[in-house]
Amino acid sequence: MSTSTARAGHNVGAEYDVEAVQRDFPILSRRVYDRPLVYLDNGASAQKPRVVIDGMRDMLEGEYANVHRGVHYLSQRATDRYEAVRGKVARFLNAESEEEIVFARGATEAINLVAASWGRRFLEAGDEVVLSVMEHHANIVPWQLLRAEKGIVLKVAPIDAEGNFLLDRFVDLLGPRTRLVSLAHVSNVLGSVLPVAEIVRVAHARGIPVLLDGCQGATHMPVDVRALGCDFYVFSGHKLYGPTGIGVLYGRAERLAAMPPYQGGGDMIASVSFEETTFKQPPHRFEAGTPAIVETVGLGAAIDYVQGIGLAAIERHERRLLAYAHERLAGIPGIQLVGQAREKSAICSFVVEGVHAHDVGTILDRAGVAVRVGHHCAEPLHSHLGLAATVRASFALYNCRADVDALANGLIAVKEMFG
Numbered sequence: 001m002s003t004s005t006a007r008a009g010h011n012v013g014a015e016y017d018v019e020a021v022q023r024d025f026p027i028l029s030r031r032v033y034d035r036p037l038v039y040l041d042n043g044a045s046a047q048k049p050r051v052v053i054d055g056m057r058d059m060l061e062g063e064y065a066n067v068h069r070g071v072h073y074l075s076q077r078a079t080d081r082y083e084a085v086r087g088k089v090a091r092f093l094n095a096e097s098e099e100e101i102v103f104a105r106g107a108t109e110a111i112n113l114v115a116a117s118w119g120r121r122f123l124e125a126g127d128e129v130v131l132s133v134m135e136h137h138a139n140i141v142p143w144q145l146l147r148a149e150k151g152i153v154l155k156v157a158p159i160d161a162e163g164n165f166l167l168d169r170f171v172d173l174l175g176p177r178t179r180l181v182s183l184a185h186v187s188n189v190l191g192s193v194l195p196v197a198e199i200v201r202v203a204h205a206r207g208i209p210v211l212l213d214g215c216q217g218a219t220h221m222p223v224d225v226r227a228l229g230c231d232f233y234v235f236s237g238h239k240l241y242g243p244t245g246i247g248v249l250y251g252r253a254e255r256l257a258a259m260p261p262y263q264g265g266g267d268m269i270a271s272v273s274f275e276e277t278t279f280k281q282p283p284h285r286f287e288a289g290t291p292a293i294v295e296t297v298g299l300g301a302a303i304d305y306v307q308g309i310g311l312a313a314i315e316r317h318e319r320r321l322l323a324y325a326h327e328r329l330a331g332i333p334g335i336q337l338v339g340q341a342r343e344k345s346a347i348c349s350f351v352v353e354g355v356h357a358h359d360v361g362t363i364l365d366r367a368g369v370a371v372r373v374g375h376h377c378a379e380p381l382h383s384h385l386g387l388a389a390t391v392r393a394s395f396a397l398y399n400c401r402a403d404v405d406a407l408a409n410g411l412i413a414v415k416e417m418f419g
């Protein structure tokens with residue numbers, strides 16, 4: 001086993017030791033264009049700590065085999081390690097049991113699973129699904145596919161000019177045909193944190209289940225699905241410092257129990273004959289075929305890692321950085337923040353007056369600063385804002401004030417170049 005899993009506490013006492021955190025991420029010591037890397041594209045994907053990389057390599061080198069099938073030693077070891085992560089994720093989200101945790105390829109697949117299984121079974125023509133204008137395409141397109149198939153109706157909850165979710169206007173959209181509310185926990189463009197507990201409360205008061213897209217939620221703040229009471233919660237491993245190819249669908253036990261399989265194959269069946277096939281109980285019913293074994297183990301290591309630091313400490317650190325970024329950017333003329341909600345998480349999107357976002361991104365890149373430019377898979381939101389593209393700096397647990405300074409200095413250079 002790797003020795004790098006033994007690490008000193010990063011958060012002993014009141015101080016958040018960001019330099020110690022940075023040392024855990026090998027890639028952060030590399031340079032790009034002969035400059036130190038300043039990685040601010042965490043909203044798209046986060047970098048990986050050594051414990052995740054080593055954990056995956058250790059498994060491949062010493063404990064790899066297919067899961068759930070073999071009587072042999074390695075298969076049982078692999079199965080134990082794979083299934084242990086289910087329990088870890090359940091505790092991470094405070095789910096009632098690990099049977100409520102379904103592994104998927106990512107958040108996108110998890111939402112598609114709900115649309116394809118729950119949606120096909122329970123939604124009919126004229127039934128309504130309520131989204132918000134801030135949604136990522138992953139929480140729009142699966143419902144549009146279902147609309148094309150079934151004739152369901154999509155309703156879109158609005159935001160105000162600052163990016164605050166308008167709870168009253170949302171409540172007005174809930175009607176006798178509303179069958180599901182499916183919303184981001186945190187907007188991946190505006191950083192707005194939705195009042196999810198309140199949303200679940202008002203939806204449940206009307207008997208409407210709630211799906212939360214937690215890609216930008218569970219990565220940046222503690223999440224307790226039981227306290228929230230949501231019916232479904234999804235997130236992607238790769239945004240939580242884990243590998244790609246693994247994501248999570250949390251579904252309340254009674255919801256999952258009522259859902260038919262959506263993909264067929266090995267591992268999800270109880271018995272198969274050409275006449276009749278019976279299916280396993282959730283969550284295995286939804287995991288057809290060989291899963292992402294090593295990636296799941298990597299996700300487990302990532303969860304251990306963030307919990308070692310603590311989501312509450314990470315959230316405090318990132319919010320301080322966000323406040324500093326707002327302050328620095330406000331000091332540069334011609335920068336317009338996009339998204340200034342009262343409750344805001346670690347995302348800072350903006351436009352530079354008179355300069356195309358792609359040019360901003362390219363100039364920042366040459367300074368070693370990695371940001372996202374474009375519509376960030378939220379094209380309807382950008383249309384709503386009347387913007388073709390924005391620049392997005394998104395923070396992670398390893399970012400520091402110097403990263404914000406590098407961003408600000410890069411933007412001052414952009415202004416000079418285009419001034």
Ligand SMILES: *Cc1c(COP(=O)(O)O)cnc(C)c1O
Pocket residue numbers: 043044106107108109136138139184186187188213215216236238239247
């Ligand atoms: C990244 C993201 C997704 C999609 O996640 P994948 O890992 O690409 O499946 C969905 N919703 C939000 C809010 C995101 O940020």
